Amino acid sequence: MKQQKVIVIGAGISGLATSIRLRSQGYDVSVFEANSYPGGKLTAFSAEGYRFDMGPSLFTMPQFVEELFKVADKPISDYFEYKKKEVVCNYFYEDGTTFSALADEEKFAEQAAKTFEVDEATVLNYLHRSKSKYDLTASLFLEKSLHKTSTYLSKDTLKAIFNINSLDLNTTLSNYNAKVFKDERLQQFYNRFATYNGSSPYQTPGIMSMIPHLEQYFGTYIPKGGMHQISMSLYTLAQDIGVKFHLNTNVDEILVEKSKAAGIIANGKHIYADIVVSNSDVVPTYRRLLKGHKAPERILKQPRSSSALIFYWGITREFPELDLHNIFFSKDYETEFDYIFNKKEVHHDPTVYINITSKDVPKDAPDGCENWFTMINVPSNTGQDWGSIIKAARQNIITKVSRLLNEDISKLITYEAVLDPKSIESKTQSYQGALYGASSNNKYAAFLRHPNFKQSIKNLYFCGGSVHPGGGIPLCLLSGKIVSELIQKANQ
Numbered sequence: 435m436k437q438q439k440v441i442v443i444g445a446g447i448s449g450l451a452t453s454i455r456l457r458s459q460g461y462d463v464s465v466f467e468a469n470s471y472p473g474g475k476l477t478a479f480s481a482e483g484y485r486f487d488m489g490p491s492l493f494t495m496p497q498f499v500e501e502l503f504k505v506a507d508k509p510i511s512d513y514f515e516y517k518k519k520e521v522v523c524n525y526f527y528e529d530g531t532t533f534s535a536l537a538d539e540e541k542f543a544e545q546a547a548k549t550f551e552v553d554e555a556t557v558l559n560y561l562h563r564s565k566s567k568y569d570l571t572a573s574l575f576l577e578k579s580l581h582k583t584s585t586y587l588s589k590d591t592l593k594a595i596f597n598i599n600s601l602d603l604n605t606t607l608s609n610y611n612a613k614v615f616k617d618e619r620l621q622q623f624y625n626r627f628a629t630y631n632g633s634s635p636y637q638t639p640g641i642m643s644m645i646p647h648l649e650q651y652f653g654t655y656i657p658k659g660g661m662h663q664i665s666m667s668l669y670t671l672a673q674d675i676g677v678k679f680h681l682n683t684n685v686d687e688i689l690v691e692k693s694k695a696a697g698i699i700a701n702g703k704h705i706y707a708d709i710v711v712s713n714s715d716v717v718p719t720y721r722r723l724l725k726g727h728k729a730p731e732r733i734l735k736q737p738r739s740s741s742a743l744i745f746y747w748g749i750t751r752e753f754p755e756l757d758l759h760n761i762f763f764s765k766d767y768e769t770e771f772d773y774i775f776n777k778k779e780v781h782h783d784p785t786v787y788i789n790i791t792s793k794d795v796p797k798d799a800p801d802g803c804e805n806w807f808t809m810i811n812v813p814s815n816t817g818q819d820w821g822s823i824i825k826a827a828r829q830n831i832i833t834k835v836s837r838l839l840n841e842d843i844s845k846l847i848t849y850e851a852v853l854d855p856k857s858i859e860s861k862t863q864s865y866q867g868a869l870y871g872a873s874s875n876n877k878y879a880a881f882l883r884h885p886n887f888k889q890s891i892k893n894l895y896f897c898g899g900s901v902h903p904g905g906g907i908p909l910c911l912l913s914g915k916i917v918s919e920l921i922q923k924a925n926q
């Protein structure tokens with residue numbers, strides 16, 4: 435059979451994963467990327483002796499990265515190394531409580547019982563329930579297309595349906611956590627996991643209590659050289675196995691002939707292919723690349739996930755009380771989320787996340803200094819005045835962190851760069867600058883994500899954080915897997 439040509443639009447983490455899988459399956463794969471660099475949101479920059487990962491900072495489920503080296507039949511050690519973190523995250527509360535979340539489950543529960551009003555058994559039981567929710571649903575919701583009948587004819591699906599009541603779909607995450615834990619600080623700790631897919635704990639269903647399992651059971655990791663090594667190692671791997679990259683090439687249109695994807699138009703040129711995969715956000719894929727084709731309006735109108743406002747700060751001091759991941763909680767979590775998702779504004783007391791890779795990668799900052807990636811969750815871009823929001827948030831963050839660390843950090847900032855939802859949108863063509871596509875703020879969200887294929891246009895596929903199974907590095911890698919399996923099956 436003639437080798438089939440595949441065009442992938444976008445070299446985000448999902449586009450890279452898809453290209454590696456399809457090339458390993460024998461396809462002739464070309465990736466067209468608008469930016470001058472691969473990786474999309476997963477990129478980095480250096481300035482004045484500091485290196486910063488620009489986007490994702492938390493690395494979980496490394497097995498999905500490992501799988502890509504296996505399918506490409508290349509030793510991962512030639513490309514990518516990472517180590518497990520024993521301290522997952524340090525937490526700081528407004529009432530002065532501090533809590534260091536440890537990777538080891540038993541030690542974590544022991545520490546939680548010492549810090550909060552809870553016994554170890556309650557914490558362990560919560561984690562066990564979290565694991566069973568994941569085990570029951572992962573193969574159905576995350577690893578297969580939800581839009582193919584075959585998915586529903588499996589033993590796993592029947593098992594999930596029989597156990598539907600144990601999935602806590604009919605309550606919100608915050609109500610579920612409030613039922614299990616008396617201590618509001620521990621509720622806030624577990625409510626935070628809603629932000630891992632850009633949702634609100636006060637709206638997202640209780641099934642999201644499976645997310646702590648990913649962190650606690652599979653662990654958290656730091657790549658040698660920082661997060662950017664994930665995308666760079668996959669880019670090198672893809673090139674080594676023969677994927678062709680066209681950087682600085684924006685795709686303007688997907689060519690469709692006789693209800694079949696036939697290629698793309700880029701720089702005014704028609705480039706033909708047998709299969710097209712869009713790693714571009716699904717909203718601009720329809721609005722710009724598929725103009726004139728009927729769009730699934732209900733899906734495209736789903737409210738977006740949260741976005742982020744990030745200050746990249748060069749800090750001229752080291753803080754031993756901080757680790758790679760640090761959270762400074764807001765006092766009133768519910769109001770903070772009401773501002774983000776209902777008012778579409780930013781509360782004056784936001785939860786602040788500080789990621790410091792120089793803790794594990796010393797050369798990321800000059801001696802005696804730290805590289806702070808200081809982030810707050812903010813609404814997606816619907817035309818807010820980001821200039822004023824940035825000004826107010828900067829002051830509020832500095833005041834809060836200075837108070838909780840007992841040190842005026844404003845005097846320590848010698849380098850600063852800022853990323854806001856508008857710049858996330860313009861750099862990656864992500865609709866409204868949302869980090870994870872649509873939010874999961876209702877129990878049907880999983881079914882309201884766009885499928886990985888299009889019924890009415892043959893040979894057109896979709897991967898990435900805005901489509902099934904969702905955003906975040908692990909799910910984006912899984913969408914690449916689902917797409918490559920769908921293509922393989924269609925071509926058998």
Ligand SMILES: Cc1cc2nc3c(=O)[nH]c(=O)nc-3n(C[C@H](O)[C@H](O)[C@H](O)COP(=O)(O)OP(=O)(O)OC[C@H]3O[C@@H](n4cnc5c(N)ncnc54)[C@H](O)[C@@H]3O)c2cc1C
Nearest residue numbers: 444446447448468474475490491492685714898899906907
């Ligand atoms: C600040 C921030 C923090 C985050 N934190 C985490 C975290 O800690 N852990 C985690 O797992 N996830 C995190 N995420 C989410 C994660 O980064 C994303 O879910 C994931 O990287 C999305 O990958 P993707 O392949 O879907 O798309 P993207 O990274 O958005 O890449 C899409 C690519 O397609 C290109 N493109 C789009 N349209 C076209 C076109 N027409 N022609 C050519 N090219 C095009 C874009 O230029 C871009 O390079 C974070 C994201 C951000 C921004």
